[in-house]
Amino acid sequence: MSDTLFHFFSVLTVACALGLVLNKNAVASALCLLVCLTGIAGLFVLLDAFLLAVLTVFVYAGAVVALFLFIIMLLDMQGGDRKPFTKASIIAGAAAVGLLCTGLYSFIVRGHIDSPALADTPAVGSSLRAYAELLFTTYLLPVQIVGFLLLIAMLGVIVISKKFEGLEDIK
Amino acid sequence: MFDFYFDLPLWFRLVLQGTIVILVLFPLAAACSMAERKISAWIQGRPGPNRTIPPFLAWIPGINIIRNLGLFQLAADGGKFTFKEDPVPGNVNKFYFILAPILAMIPALSTISFVPFGAYFKTLADGTRELTPIILANTDVGLLAVFAVSSLGVYALILAGWASNSKYPFLGGVRASAQLISYELSMTLSILPIFLWINAPGGEGTLSLFNVVQTQSQVGFLGGMWYIFLMPVSALVFLVALFAETNRQPFDMPESESDLVGGFHTEYGAFKWSLFFVAEYAHMIVGSGIFCLLFLGGWNPLPWVSLADLVNFGAGFLPIIAAPLVMGLLAITLFLLKVGFFIFFFMWVRWTLPRFRYDQVMNLGWKKLLPLSIANLIFYAVAIAVKDLYFPNL
Numbered sequence: 001m002s003d004t005l006f007h008f009f010s011v012l013t014v015a016c017a018l019g020l021v022l023n024k025n026a027v028a029s030a031l032c033l034l035v036c037l038t039g040i041a042g043l044f045v046l047l048d049a050f051l052l053a054v055l056t057v058f059v060y061a062g063a064v065v066a067l068f069l070f071i072i073m074l075l076d077m078q079g080g081d082r083k084p085f086t087k088a089s090i091i092a093g094a095a096a097v098g099l100l101c102t103g104l105y106s107f108i109v110r111g112h113i114d115s116p117a118l119a120d121t122p123a124v125g126s127s128l129r130a131y132a133e134l135l136f137t138t139y140l141l142p143v144q145i146v147g148f149l150l151l152i153a154m155l156g157v158i159v160i161s162k163k164f165e166g167l168e169d170i171k
Numbered sequence: 172m173f174d175f176y177f178d179l180p181l182w183f184r185l186v187l188q189g190t191i192v193i194l195v196l197f198p199l200a201a202a203c204s205m206a207e208r209k210i211s212a213w214i215q216g217r218p219g220p221n222r223t224i225p226p227f228l229a230w231i232p233g234i235n236i237i238r239n240l241g242l243f244q245l246a247a248d249g250g251k252f253t254f255k256e257d258p259v260p261g262n263v264n265k266f267y268f269i270l271a272p273i274l275a276m277i278p279a280l281s282t283i284s285f286v287p288f289g290a291y292f293k294t295l296a297d298g299t300r301e302l303t304p305i306i307l308a309n310t311d312v313g314l315l316a317v318f319a320v321s322s323l324g325v326y327a328l329i330l331a332g333w334a335s336n337s338k339y340p341f342l343g344g345v346r347a348s349a350q351l352i353s354y355e356l357s358m359t360l361s362i363l364p365i366f367l368w369i370n371a372p373g374g375e376g377t378l379s380l381f382n383v384v385q386t387q388s389q390v391g392f393l394g395g396m397w398y399i400f401l402m403p404v405s406a407l408v409f410l411v412a413l414f415a416e417t418n419r420q421p422f423d424m425p426e427s428e429s430d431l432v433g434g435f436h437t438e439y440g441a442f443k444w445s446l447f448f449v450a451e452y453a454h455m456i457v458g459s460g461i462f463c464l465l466f467l468g469g470w471n472p473l474p475w476v477s478l479a480d481l482v483n484f485g486a487g488f489l490p491i492i493a494a495p496l497v498m499g500l501l502a503i504t505l506f507l508l509k510v511g512f513f514i515f516f517f518m519w520v521r522w523t524l525p526r527f528r529y530d531q532v533m534n535l536g537w538k539k540l541l542p543l544s545i546a547n548l549i550f551y552a553v554a555i556a557v558k559d560l561y562f563p564n565l
Contacts, residue, residue: 027267027333034326054312054319062322063352069329070348073341128311128376 006046013039026072030065037061051131188307193280200452205245207518214522220244252445260335260438267334272439272446275327278320279453284308285316286460287381289470289502290478291495302479304381305499313379314366317461318359321416324454325351328418328425328435331447335438343434346529347425350415353536358412360544361405364551365398365465371559380461384469388477395475399466404547406466408540413462415536417454420521424529459513460506467509470502478502
């Protein structure tokens with residue numbers, strides 16, 4: 001049963017991820033992303049990581065994709081003409097392709113990681129206490145840093161998007 | 172007596188239970204539309220629908236009572252929505268236009284699976300009795316799962332507005348997404364104090380709604396207190412956010428008839444429109460249920476009187492009250508009474524208050540409710556810490 005479900009959710013996730021990239025219609029792309037995230041949540045459930053599954057649906061499927069759709073609809077983005085290549089964009093593209101190929105190559109050749117024995121991994125499941133303890137002890141610093149980065153990004157968006165006419169506005 | 176039921180395969184039992192719950196919820200949502208018409212009529216001082224009757228039933232004496240209650244109107248409405256012509260306007264995006272009402276139903280009907288609606292005494296192998304919830308999926312992430320699934324409901328509104336390919340539905344869809352995202356924050360923050368309170372230090376940590384009710388049915392002054400008395404500000408913020416999340420007046424920006432004709436469902440008709448309608452009422456029922464579980468003690472009859480007390484007291488005279496079936500029915504009845512009152516409250520507010528302007532909705536959400544819920548959270552975090560440190564036995 002869980003094998004069948006695993007195959008179902010994996011195919012769903014990958015197919016929707018492809019649909020997200022290949023679709024010409026921005027709204028259809030965003031909906032593909034939505035189904036893709038739901039598939040990932042399903043995979044989390046199969047791993048007994050219920051809290052992670054629920055949070056994925058809540059935060060990403062419920063709020064982030066809704067914001068994407070909101071922006072797409074508000075700006076009425078329908079593709080449009082592609083800008084011509086410039087020298088800089090060609091160099092950057094080539095570099096990105098090179099990096100991606102290197103990454104893929106190293107992943108295929110030496111990416112084999114011994115998965116830890118099942119008995120060694122504690123079954124956290126939906127135990128909030130286990131998550132909370134990890135968040136406030138082992139991962140306290142990374143969480144704080146990521147939170148700070150998000151705050152900076154938010155301030156940056158406000159500064160860039162708001163037009164400051166004079167000193168009065170900044171106050 | 173019911174042993175044969177537990178011999179059935181698990182998947183079959185789950186499908187059966189789910190079907191039964193949907194078969195109750197769906198007509199209940201439809202009946203709410205009837206209740207809405209009768210209550211609005213009562214508030215406005217007019218009789219409301221009281222003429223509909225199938226001619227072949229009219230000879231039965233005394234049936235006028237049912238007719239005057241407007242119960243046949245419900246059947247007439249249902250028949251109309253099912254058999255009416257269902258046109259699809261020419262310029263819509265057909266696939267998404269048809270997908271939207273289906274998407275509206277899925278979260279509306281599936282959130283109920285995480286909501287307990289009753290409890291009964293289960294006799295364990297060693298003879299002790301244990302209070303067991305009546306719920307489809309008893310998970311520890313309970314409330315979070317409800318929020319996660321119900322947050323998907325916004326896509327139906329966005330898609331309906333976008334796929335209709337005309338101005339009014341589009342504006343309705345944009346308003347819906349902005350409003351739902353704004354009020355989700357205050358809603359989640361407002362109930363955090365409850366979970367701070369019930370998750371004592373050293374415990375495993377739970378978000379289960381059944382445990383919330385259990386902590387409201389303990390002995391003692393604080394133990395038996397409903398959380399609406401303990402955390403009135405949380406209850407207020409949650410209730411206001413609930414109105415906004417279910418798109419009920421005074422927050423029905425997505426469909427406000429006076430400026431957007433019908434908002435996101437302007438282009439819809441017949442059965443597709445009724446699906447949106449039923450989804451809205453199903454959201455209302457589930458939302459009222461969650462409010463009752465969080466703040467009004469769920470299936471407990473009165474503050475400081477828990478269901479278990481009542482049943483143990485009653486079993487002294489009538490032992491059958493403690494039987495699982497009777498006790499379960501009693502719990503569900505008590506719970507549905509509270510939910511029914513809240514559905515009445517929703518309608519009462521709808522026919523009493525005028526609709527907000529859109530900027531007022533945004534101001535209320537971001538500048539008033541959000542700071543209020545954050546302040547509320549900080550206050551209770553400090554208060555609970557002080558209580559745990561200095562008055563652990565209170």
